[in-house]
Amino acid sequence: MQGALTRYRIIAWIVGMVLLALTLGMVLKYGPTKDATLVETVGFFHGFLYMVYLIATFDLSRRVPWPFKRMVLVMLAGTVPFLSFWAERHVTRHWVPEPAPALSE
Template identity: 55%
Template sequence: MAWVVGVLLAVLVLVGVPLKYLAGDSTVVTWTGIPHGWLYMVLLITAYDLSRRVGWSIKWVLLIMAAGTVPFLSFVAEHYATRDVHARLAAAGVTATDVTEV
């Protein structure tokens, strides 16, 4: 989810906004901004759900959620979140394959 939101935000900021204000064409803003907004809401819900399952602090959850508003930061946040979840699974003696089979 973070990758999709991050790619849409990057396209929106790096392509859509310059086209809108320099060329007067808001097509890219419309076609990436609206999906980014809706998918960002899905990201917020899934981040909250994941945080409850793995026991993240409220500070960490808020940082993960805010990362979807800064271009390219969602990729970094997703990397650290994935690493943390895999470490917690390994500490519990569970593999990622075991979790996906359930």
């Protein structure tokens, strides 16, 4: 389960950063500069990385038995700027049980 959590945390941060770059690109595209270069470049990567994010979220939700609604909400967090960062922190702190302490002999 720890590996699934680590994969989820890494891809959540990557998707969040790429989504912020895409949002900046949208501001540039529809702003005074009308430059769509950033959107054309980053848009493809965000789409691909979002699919990886969905797979990592699904994998984590199966290892830690989440209700279907929680899984869908975490998956949708990758579509709203800054929300994937919050969701990653919330998942790590509240929705994944702490590992059992090792028994010392």
